[in-house]
Amino acid sequence: MTDYQTHDHDVLVIGAGGAGLRAAIEAAASGVSVGLVCKSLLGKAHTVMAEGGVAAALANVDDRDNWRVHFADTMRGGQYVNNWRMAELHAREAPERVRELEAWGALFDRTDDGRILQRNFGGHRYPRLAHVGDRTGLEMIRTLQDHGVHQGIDVHMEVTILSLLMDGDRVAGAFGYDRERGRFRLFRAKAVVLATGGIGRAYSITSNSWEYTGDGHALAYHAGAALQDMEFVQFHPTGMVWPPSVRGILVTEGVRGEGGVLKNREGRRFMFDDIPENYRSQTADTPEEGWSYTQGDKNARRPPELLTRDHVARCIVREVREGRGSPHGGVYLDIAWIKERLPKAAEHIRRKLPSMYHQFKQLADIDITTTPMEVGPTTHYIMGGIRVDGDTQMSTVPGLYAAGECAAGLHGANRLGGNSLSDLLVFGKRAGEFAAKFAKEAHDTRIDAGQLEETAAIALEPFSRNGSPGEGPFQVQQDLQTMMQDLVGIVRTDSEMQRALEGIGKLGDRARRAGVQGNREYNPGWHTALDLPNLLTISEAITRSAIERKESRGGHFRDDYQDKDPAFGINVLVRKGAGGEMQLSREAIPALPPELKQIIEEMK
Amino acid sequence: MAVEALKPDFADTGEQLEKQSASHKQEQVGRATFRVWRGDSTGGKLVDYTTQVTEGMVVLDAIHQIQADQANDLAVRWNCKAGKCGSCSAEVNGNPRLMCMTRLNDLNLEEPVTVEPMRAFPAVRDLVTDVSWNFTVKKRIKRFKPRPPDAPDGTWRMAQADIGRVQEFRKCIECYLCQDVCHVLRDHHKHDSFIGPRFLVYVAALEMHPLDTENRIAELKEAHGVGYCNITKCCTAVCPENITITDNAIIPLKERVVDEFFDPIARLVRLVRGKR
Numbered sequence: 001m002t003d004y005q006t007h008d009h010d011v012l013v014i015g016a017g018g019a020g021l022r023a024a025i026e027a028a029a030s031g032v033s034v035g036l037v038c039k040s041l042l043g044k045a046h047t048v049m050a051e052g053g054v055a056a057a058l059a060n061v062d063d064r065d066n067w068r069v070h071f072a073d074t075m076r077g078g079q080y081v082n083n084w085r086m087a088e089l090h091a092r093e094a095p096e097r098v099r100e101l102e103a104w105g106a107l108f109d110r111t112d113d114g115r116i117l118q119r120n121f122g123g124h125r126y127p128r129l130a131h132v133g134d135r136t137g138l139e140m141i142r143t144l145q146d147h148g149v150h151q152g153i154d155v156h157m158e159v160t161i162l163s164l165l166m167d168g169d170r171v172a173g174a175f176g177y178d179r180e181r182g183r184f185r186l187f188r189a190k191a192v193v194l195a196t197g198g199i200g201r202a203y204s205i206t207s208n209s210w211e212y213t214g215d216g217h218a219l220a221y222h223a224g225a226a227l228q229d230m231e232f233v234q235f236h237p238t239g240m241v242w243p244p245s246v247r248g249i250l251v252t253e254g255v256r257g258e259g260g261v262l263k264n265r266e267g268r269r270f271m272f273d274d275i276p277e278n279y280r281s282q283t284a285d286t287p288e289e290g291w292s293y294t295q296g297d298k299n300a301r302r303p304p305e306l307l308t309r310d311h312v313a314r315c316i317v318r319e320v321r322e323g324r325g326s327p328h329g330g331v332y333l334d335i336a337w338i339k340e341r342l343p344k345a346a347e348h349i350r351r352k353l354p355s356m357y358h359q360f361k362q363l364a365d366i367d368i369t370t371t372p373m374e375v376g377p378t379t380h381y382i383m384g385g386i387r388v389d390g391d392t393q394m395s396t397v398p399g400l401y402a403a404g405e406c407a408a409g410l411h412g413a414n415r416l417g418g419n420s421l422s423d424l425l426v427f428g429k430r431a432g433e434f435a436a437k438f439a440k441e442a443h444d445t446r447i448d449a450g451q452l453e454e455t456a457a458i459a460l461e462p463f464s465r466n467g468s469p470g471e472g473p474f475q476v477q478q479d480l481q482t483m484m485q486d487l488v489g490i491v492r493t494d495s496e497m498q499r500a501l502e503g504i505g506k507l508g509d510r511a512r513r514a515g516v517q518g519n520r521e522y523n524p525g526w527h528t529a530l531d532l533p534n535l536l537t538i539s540e541a542i543t544r545s546a547i548e549r550k551e552s553r554g555g556h557f558r559d560d561y562q563d564k565d566p567a568f569g570i571n572v573l574v575r576k577g578a579g580g581e582m583q584l585s586r587e588a589i590p591a592l593p594p595e596l597k598q599i600i601e602e603m604k
Numbered sequence: 605m606a607v608e609a610l611k612p613d614f615a616d617t618g619e620q621l622e623k624q625s626a627s628h629k630q631e632q633v634g635r636a637t638f639r640v641w642r643g644d645s646t647g648g649k650l651v652d653y654t655t656q657v658t659e660g661m662v663v664l665d666a667i668h669q670i671q672a673d674q675a676n677d678l679a680v681r682w683n684c685k686a687g688k689c690g691s692c693s694a695e696v697n698g699n700p701r702l703m704c705m706t707r708l709n710d711l712n713l714e715e716p717v718t719v720e721p722m723r724a725f726p727a728v729r730d731l732v733t734d735v736s737w738n739f740t741v742k743k744r745i746k747r748f749k750p751r752p753p754d755a756p757d758g759t760w761r762m763a764q765a766d767i768g769r770v771q772e773f774r775k776c777i778e779c780y781l782c783q784d785v786c787h788v789l790r791d792h793h794k795h796d797s798f799i800g801p802r803f804l805v806y807v808a809a810l811e812m813h814p815l816d817t818e819n820r821i822a823e824l825k826e827a828h829g830v831g832y833c834n835i836t837k838c839c840t841a842v843c844p845e846n847i848t849i850t851d852n853a854i855i856p857l858k859e860r861v862v863d864e865f866f867d868p869i870a871r872l873v874r875l876v877r878g879k880r
Contacts, residue, residue, distance in 0.1 A: 040681070042739065043778055044689045099759055105748035105813065107767045107774060114761030132771065138688065139774060149739075150747050157736075180728055209683040243660020249686045359686060362705055364660070474672035518677030521644065522729040525676025 002453065004175075004186040009035035009154065010439040011432070012174060012189035014161050015216065017045035018137075018421060019404025020195030021144035022097075022428025027193075027436040028151040035154045035187060037176070039196075039211045042157055043145045046197050046209060046405075047424065050137025051252035051355065053119055053129025054425070055418030056094035060111055061118040062126040062298060067091040069125055071596070072603035074419060076278065077123040077308050078383070078412020079554045080600075081229065081569060084592050085390030086410040090419070090426045097425035098130050106143040108132055120257040120294060122306040123416040125282065125603075127296070134252045134355045140421060159185060161215065162530065163455045164192065164223040164400070165447055171223065171399040172445035175455050179527065182520025184456050188447060190439035193431045194220060194386060194395075194402040199233075199538045201531075203379035203489070204481035207239055207250040213531040214538030216406035220386045221537060225395040227574040228408040228587075229384035230538070231546035232555045234415055235490045237312035239378025241330035246363045248378040251333065251356060253417045255373075256305040258352050259294040260335035261287075262316070263372070264324035270331075271304035274315055278604075279307055291341065310414045310555045313377040317490055320376065330376035336369055345369065377490055381420065383411040383555060384545070387573065393431035399438055403431035408571075413554020462529040465515025473514045473529035480507050480535060488543050493559045500543045508536050540582060545572045548584050636708065637716040638666055640678065644729045652716060657708055663719060664692050664703035667731070679730035687844060690779030694731050695720045700781040700842045722784040735780055741799050744827070745807055750815040766814050773809035773853060775845040778802065782839035782849060788832045798829035801839035801849050808853035811860070821864045830857050 010032035013024045016039075024036045038045065057070040070091035075082055098116065102108065108130045109117040118127040132139040149155075161176035165188075173188040196216030200208025221227055238251040256262075264270050275283050283304055284290035290303025305312065316331050326332055335353070339345035346369035350357050353368070360366040360373060386395050386402035388409060393401045404424045411419060462473070480503075487500035511532040516525040549572055551565035552558050570586045577583040592600070636657045639650045653670045664682055671678045683689040685704045692703040697711065697718050711717055725733035755761050782801035788794050799807075807824060810816050824830045837850045847853070863870055 040683055040691065041735070044683050044691050046683075048689045048777075049684045049686065102759065103750060103753075105750070105810075105816075107762075107771055107813070110762055110764040110767065114763050115759070132774075135688070135775065138777065142774065146742070146748070149743050155739075157739075180732075209685065209689075211683065244658060245661045245665045246686075355688065362687070362707070363662070472672070472676045474676065478672070516676055522679040522732050523677040524671060524679060528676075 002456070004184050004452065006186045006188065007035055007154065007156070009033050009187065009189045011035070011191045011193065011435045012187050013037065013193045013195060013432070014174060014219075015039070015045070015195035015197060015404070015406070016042055016155070017195060017197055017404065018047040018140055018144060018424030019428035019431070020045070020193070021141070021148050022425055023193045023195055023401075023403055023432035023435065024153045025144065025148050025151055026429045026432030028153050030433065030436040032436045032439050033154075035156060035189065037156045037159045037161060037174070037187070039160055039215070040158060042155055043141055045141065046212065047137045047141040047421070049207070049209075049250065050140070050421055051134040051250065052121055052254040052257065053131030053136045053418050054094075054098055054140065054421035055121070055124060055128050055416065056098040056130060056422055057091060057128060058095050058098065058116060058118060058130065060115045061296070065126040065128060067095075068599045069603065070094070070128065072599050073124055074410070074416060075412070075600055077414050077416040079414060079564070080412065081553070081571060081589060082412030083390050083409030084596055086427070088596060089390065089430070090410055090422060093426045094422040097422065097429065101140065101143050101425070104143050104147040106139050108139070119254065120302065120306060121417040122253055122256070122312070123308045124418065129257075129418040131254070133351070134254050134353050136421065156185070160527065160530065161219060162459055163451070164219050165451060166223060167445040167447070169224070169398060170445065171397055172447055175452055177459065179522050182523065182526070184459075186447070186452065188445070190442040190445065191399045191401065191435040193435050194400070194406050195404045195428065195431070196406045198382045198405045199542070200379045201477070202481065202484050202535050202539045202542070204478070204485040205239065205248040205377075206379040207236060207248055208379065213534050215531070215534050216402065217385060217541070218534035218537040220395055220397070220400065220402065221541070221574070221576055223397050223400060224576060225397045225400060226387040227385065227541055228387040228571050229413070229545065230382070230541040230574060231549050231572060232383035232413050233379065233542060234309055234381040234383060234555045235313045235377040236380035237309055237316055237377055238333055238375040240364065241326075241374050241376045242328040243364060249359070249363070250378065250380065251373060251375050252353070253309075255333060255335050255353060255356060256303075257294065258335065258349070259291060259338045260305065260333055261303070261337065262305050262312070263332045263334055264319045265326055265332075266324060270319050270324070271307070271312065271315060275304055275307070276311060283307065308414050309417065310557070313490060314557060316375075316377055326374045328374055330374040332372040333375045334372035336371060379485075381405060381415055383413060383415050384408045387571075391430070392434035393427055394434060394438070399442065401431040401435045403427040413556060459530060462514065462516040462526060463520075465513065471510070471514060472525055473511070473516065473532055474525070476507055476510045476514050476532060477528055477535065480504075480539060483507070484539055484542075488539075488546055491557055491559050492546055494547060497543050497547050501540070504536055504540050504543065511536060541574045544582055544584055545574060548572050548586070636666070636713040638670060639716040639718045640667070640670070640730070641720040642678070642730050643727060645727050648727065650718065657713065661708045662704055663694075663696055663701070663706045663708065663717070666708065666717075667703060667719065679728070679732045681732050688777060690777030690844075693722055693779045693781050693784065695722060695784075700784045702779060702781070702844050705844060722780065724784040724786070724790040725780070737795055738778070738780055738783065738802065741803050742806065745799070745803060745810070746818050746820050746823070748810055748813065748816055749818040751817050760815055762814050769852060770809050770812050772847055773805045773812075775847055776802065776805055777845060779844060781842045781844065785838045785842045787836065787838065794829065794832055798832040801833075801854065803828070804830060804833070804857060805847060805849055805853045808857055811857065821860055824857055825861045825865060830854065830861055833858070
């Protein structure tokens with residue numbers, strides 16, 4: 001066997017955003033040895049970009065809030081295909097996880113009486129998001145990072161994992177390469193936690209960075225794990241649309257939470273035109289009531305701009321398609337208008353939304369305290385992912401765990417804003433805890449040398465193909481992104497998705513032919529070539545799952561099946577078949593226990 | 605090697621850019637040349653690439669376009685492309701900048717735009733540098749140590765007014781541009797005895813945290829080398845988060861060191877109390 005640089009850990013965590021860091025901290029605290037693999041440098045993972053806040057029923061701002069309301073909100077937002085056990089644990093444990101961050105040094109914005117301040121967000125009945133201006137993700141990842149570096153965790157920066165290693169049906173480690181020198185690395189582990197985030201790079205308009213190529217989803221799939229509900233992709237309603245180079249960059253929902261309103265080119269607040277039935281009783285009747293809500297009036301109901309993201313995104317698409325959009329194909333998001341209501345409004349906006357102010361000023365020459373922003377939907381998040389056990393976060397493969405965005409279940413068909421950061425904390429901790437427990441009880445594993453040699457040989461193939469100008473990995477990736485955006489985007493039909501499947505096949509052929517120039521040292525062309533198979537796998541899983549779900553629910557909207565169908569109150573599973581083909585099945589959701597059912601009924 | 609000698613004083617960087625931008629603010633659509641440093645730890649050279657420029661583009665877009673169309677193996681770090689992660693630090697026309705936040709219409713595109721890696725760190729490849737020293741420095745700084753919770757609910761109370769300053773420091777995205785520009789590190793290579801502006805800000809955030817009970821003053825003077833900073837404020841000038849590094853973080857830390865070690869009254873009090 002080739003002598004690869006080898007690392008031995010009890011628990012290997014792949015991914016170093018919020019979920020991975022929290023998992024690593026928890027596993028290390030229980031006394032096992034932990035390795036943490038980062039695709040980028042430590043502290044640069046996607047969590048750093050989260051803006052609005054972390055959802056937890058602390059009840060600091062509105063004492064009517066509690067875990068039961070948070071649970072009901074999460075289930076309603078997810079259209080009841082959530083893993084209810086995860087929704088319950090998440091709502092119960094999020095407050096403790098947030099307070100724990102404070103004990104580790106995080107400094108959230110404060111209420112007048114010195115407690116953690118909470119803000120309004122879409123789909124949350126009460127102000128629930130603990131936040132730091134609009135840079136909450138930075139505060140969270142830095143707190144976890146600075147705490148984690150003192151926990152004896154071995155951090156492997158700029159390492160990408162190519163495959164999971166198996167010993168029989170059990171996970172035994174992972175095999176990858178470091179970016180700096182391009183050398184292969186072997187990680188032996190008794191348990192592995194996947195915390196690799198999402199898939200946004202499968203689409204051309206996205207708020208996600210280059211890292212988001214569905215690595216964890218693909219690794220788990222090829223290791224035999226089931227993926228669940230991959231059709232549920234969240235298109236965040238407000239991304240930047242102009243200038244072209246910033247298209248897709250996120251504009252936080254916090255803008256709407258602070259009173260920002262959506263208008264079409266005619267100046268109409270179109271969100272009042274279409275309010276879904278199951279949210280009608282919670283939604284303001286008038287702009288006046290909506291404004292009162294954002295200013296903390298407990299008797300007011302929320303403005304329609306704070307309906308769930310799937311709905312707001314579709315309303316924006318409708319306005320644009322019917323010719324009422326802004327000049328660059330979006331709509332207007334106006335926070336400047338609050339100067340009619342608030343003294344020193346400009347100062348208030350800059351204090352509450354500093355990154356947004358900065359971002360628009362620097363990248364679009366727009367002062368958001370005086371001028372409305374142009375915004376439109378952007379691929380943001382995938383609710384679907386690796387199927388896990390609600391309590392332990394173990395996948396269907398023994399010893400393989402998943403947490404955060406790459407795991408499925410908590411968010412059902414649509415995620416509420418703020419529920420991602422709390423997801424990372426609650427289930428990152430649980431995954432770390434149970435992975436450590438598994439590792440302590442597990443026998444040593446055996447690594448199959450043949451599997452390593454095969455993976456290494458495949459990884460080096462792009463160099464032997466030299467690459468022709470105009471057909472490198474970047475071109476294949478761009479064409480895949482454009483196709484997924486056009487054919488498996490916000491509004492879907494069977495015929496378009498069938499075309500996408502054909503396209504994925506052809507792009508797979510092109511990916512297998514695309515070569516790269518240069519050598520193995522920090523070579524982005526090679527890295528992109530190695531990410532491509534993952535992107536193709538998850539694109540196929542999304543497309544096949546979206547074809548399978550013949551209804552519209554949450555983030556999944558079918559033009560040919562526009563209504564929700566009770567028969568689809570199920571999970572769609574994807575597994576790798578014996579012959580390597582993708583197999584789909586439908587899995588019934590276990591019945592809700594009576595006490596949870598009662599909560600949902602009470603809060604309808 | 606570099607065509608342009610690095611400017612000795614970065615304090616006027618912002619002003620220079622504004623002047624440049626005033627004369628070039630008109631929409632630029634056309635082609636522009638980027639003079640990009642290509643090489644590794646053994647050396648390298650500047651290579652010219654010409655690419656299409658469209659409205660609103662930033663330097664990172666141009667680098668990506670060159671990477672996709674002409675040089676697939678051009679190494680560059682980036683993540684968020686929105687000034688939030690601090691990965692794409694480089695020197696654009698000699699100025700330390702985040703490439704994702706540097707608009708092309710703020711630059712003179714009639715001349716080639718020079719893009720080089722941060723020069724205070726060892727080269728890895730092309731625009732990627734070895735910043736691992738920063739991670740080892742942070743680990744050496746004593747961690748956050750809160751006082752026991754003292755509110756009835758088992759947490760703490762903190763007033764917004766008391767955390768504003770620390771929140772300013774915690775805006776830091778760890779782009780290390782301040783480390784790149786600091787002459788103590790860049791020119792005098794005091795990496796063994798000086799932790800640099802980034803980590804002085806980090807220590808300041810810990811020291812001024814209302815809950816923290818740790819004392820880092822002795823290390824600040826010795827191991828962290830706060831005395832090396834001679835307040836040229838180059839770090840403040842390049843900070844993309846506009847943290848007033850020198851005035852709000854470093855000078856107060858210097859004052860604490862002075863109070864602790866050079867104030868005769870404090871010294872007397874220490875003697876009487878029997879502390880250090």
